[in-house]
Amino acid sequence: MAAFSLQLERKVESGLVACGKFDGSHACIVVATSGGNILVHSPHRRPLPNPDDDPKTGRLAWTGELAELRIGKQVTSLYAGRLGEDERDVLMIGTATHLLVYNVEDNADVFYKEMSDGAYTVTVGKLGWLTDRSVVVIGGNCSVTVLDASGTEVFWTVTGDVVVSLMIFDFDGDGANELILGSVDFEIRALKGDSVAWDVKETAPVTALVALSGCQFGYAVGNGTVGVYEMGQRLWRVKSKHRVVAIRGYDVNGDGTEELVTGWSSGKVDARVPATGEVVFRVQLSAAVVGIARADYRRTGRPDLVVVSATGEVRGFGPGAASSEASEPGDKMRELLAKKQALIAEMRHRAANPGSFASRLAVEVSCGDGAVRMALAAGPGLLVHCAIVFAEGVFDGETLVDRPSRPCGQIEIELRPPKDTPVDVHVKVCVGPMGADLLQVFELTRQLPRFCMYERIEKPIDVEDALLDESGVTIEVAERPQRVAIWLGQNLILPEETEVEVAEVGPTAGTLNVCLRGLRDGKLHRLEATSGGKIRLRTNDSNFAGEVVQSLASYLGLGELGAEANFPEDEKLMTEALERLTGLRETEIRLRAGEARGAAMLRNLLVRTEDARILGDAKNAKTRLAxxxxxxxxxxxxxxxGANSYRDLVRTLKELNAAVQRIARLRVGKASANAIAKCRSAIRDGDTRALVAVARQG
Incomplete structure (x- = not known):
């Protein structure tokens, strides 16, 4: 049962719900409505004795318990939190071009900041590597910006794509908060200063993040998946056909531990135990959920779980709400009876076919012909009837069912991971004799290595000509080639009883020389390592080079690593993008000046037209109207x-930020951070030569 409910009588935008104590003591709900308007609901607000004392100079206009704030632009993010020494929360409103930090109680701006990369998500908190005071963190177009309480930028870095979710959280339990971000390129990253402490790829854009108890945090992605990580290890995840709109941590069953509460586009709200994913609470709203917040809305001293729907319905649930959700009578009994019937049927089948349950399943993984191939073979006298394969991000819908027209002794499944990341493949294989009513199910898990989509090849005659150009990256490490060979063996799919070996005799003694062919595009790559610790990767693919550098640095435990890189095609694209950006900025300045002149002329003509109307001068009025x-x-x-120019500007900034990200991933630690800072300076100054120099030398 809901502890309270109310109706805002406005349609609310999805994902744009916040809650704050703007006077320091009373909780208010803030939502974004259509047309760029913000609605504030304060049930405990006391009207002023004299309505004339209500300030009219600010952006906010109160009408009873409701106040409306007109932004005039599409709102992209909404957050309420404490900033600076003031105990009152402030309201942060992000748009595609600006960030407004607003003091609701004083009805005044704290600061209004132009954000060239947009403000698609906002959060507030203390970052362990920056300061002991709260800062504002803004996720934008391939970038993250950190501002202090006065709006001054104190940190900036690039990311792989648009940042759509942020969280300040002690990820590793060291007592200092890291910045966790989710982006459109399916990645979750934990930033500790200038370095990436941890990252993982999901199967869709990471739309929401929330801190839970201890080092656990919940996440949601755009394909309807929600789950929990703890110190970099996923505890569980579930997927639905509906979209996850919001997640929040809240103790719904009163056990002292927060559950992961999820709001869905279907109107369902459920709560799951963070450790197991077990559902302990479920409620259905009449419309889609658009936001979930924690707020002491009834002033009981304990926060309620506040759920807002698309129609403006607000429901509040108190602590221990799950205890009131009684299970239907007979549910447990029906579940036990179903298990009993299944066990009885299995025992009968085992008694009738004693030999069919002593078989084994042979599994072989290889690569070739543009894919990773997993062969599954049944034991003697048995046939494979069906195979169900689950692999994140590999198949549409993440699951493949391979059912041959006739059961056969062996089937082969093709896997094509789209990204260079380890993939866990879970397989269920149904085997049994021809015509069997009950089949034996084998379950197995295999992990595909990070570079499984690259095939080791013997150096063909034409490979030297294909790689004669100087494209690639060179690094120096204090390691023998043998360790690089071990790393390669762990990250490639090699034939059985085959290892990557370092030459021991001949002119190449003590060196490692490996040729790879990409199964996705057929491109050739060559990795060379010398006894002096020099490693060179010849490739035209800067993304692949970055993945190799990051993987190798992680394996060798390198916290700092510089690099020399040369990717002429990337340099050309960056130069063109920077020149295009300079032109677009000049165009924007001219358009703004033209709009200002046009607006002034329009005001002048309106006055003259009105004068002609008052004077009854029809001829002059007609001329002015024309x-x-x-x-x-x-x-x-x-x-x-201007709108087209702005879209081109955003697209160009995204290209440049993505290029900066590629440059940074060719280095590790301070070398990566310095490369980002130098690239940003070169982009700000429009210096193409400096940008190319940073790409090459860092």
Whole structure:
């Protein structure tokens, strides 16, 4: 049962719900409505004795318990939190171009900051490597920006794609908060200063993150998946056909530990135990959930779980709400009876076919012909009837069912992981004799190595010509080639009883020389390692080079690693993008000046038209109206040009930020952070030569 409910009588935008104590003591709900408006609901607000004392100069206009804040732009993010020494929360509103930090109680701006990369998600907290005071963290177009309480930038870095979720959280339990971010490129990263402490790839854009008890945190991705990680290890995950809109930590069953509460686009709200994923609470709303918050809305001294739907319905649930959800009578008995019947049927089948349950399943994994191939073979006298394969991000829907038209002794499954990351493949194989009613199910798990989509090949005659150019990356490490060979053996799929070996005799003694062919695109790559610790990867693919550098540095335990790189094609694209960015910025300045002149002319014509109307001068009024129509048409055309120019500007900034990310991933530690800082300076100054120099030398 809900502890309270109310109706805002407005349609609420999905994912744009926050809660804050803007006067320091009373909880308020804040939602974004259509048209760029913000609605604040304060059930405990006391009206002023004299309505004339209510300030009218701010952005906020109160009407009873509701106040409306007109932004005038599409709101992309909403957050409420404490900033600075003030005990009152402030409201943070992000748009595609600006961030507004607003003091609701004083009805005044704290600061208004232009964000060229946009503000698609915002959070507030203390970062362990920066300061002991709260900062504002903004996720933008391939970037993360950190501002202090006055709006001054104190940190900036690039990411692989648009950042859509942020969380400040002690990820590793060392007492200092890290920055956890989720992006459109399916990645969750934990940033500790300038370095990436941990990262993992999911199967869709990571749309939500929330801190739970201890070192656990929940996450949600765009394909309807929700789950929990603890110190880098996934505890569980579940997937639904509905979209996850919001997640929050809240103790719904009163056991002293927060559960992971999930709001779905279907209107369902459920709570799961973080350690196991078991559902302990479930409720259905009449419309899609758009946000979940924690707020002491009833002033009981304990926060309630507040759920907001798309129609403006607000429901609050108190601590221990799950205890009131009684299970239906007979559910447990029906479940036990179903298990009993299944066990009886299995025992009968085992008694009738004693030999069919002593078989084994042979598994072989190889690569070739553009894919990783997993062969599954049944034992003597048995046939494979069906195989169910589950692998994250490999198949559409993540699951493949391979059912041959006739049962056969062996089947082969093709796997094509789209990214260079380890993939756990879970397989269930149904085997049995022809015509069997009950089949034996084998379950197995295999992990595909990080570079499984690269095939080791003997050096063909033409490989030297293909790799004669100087494209690639060179690093120096204090390690023998034998350790690099071991790393390669762990990250490639090699034939049985085959190892990557270092040459012991001949002119190449003491060196490692391995040729690889990409199964996705057929491109050739060559890795060379000398006894002096120099490692060179010849490749035209800077993304692959970055993955190799990061994987090798992690394996060797390197916290700092510089590199020399040369990727002419990437340099050309970066140079063109930077030149295009300079032109787009100049165009934007000209358009703004033209819009200002047009607006001034429009105001002047409006005054003159009104004067002509008052004086009854129909001829002059007609002339002014024609001029108004012409000026208005020019303004509309300029606006369309400006909108197209802005889209090109955002696209170009994304290209440049992605290029900076590739440059950074070729290095580790301070070398990576310095490369990012130098790239940003070169982009700000429009210096193409400096940008190319950083790409090459760091």
């Amino acid at each position: 001029q108004l129509r012409a000026v208005n048409g020019d303004l509309i055309r300029d606006h369309e040009i």
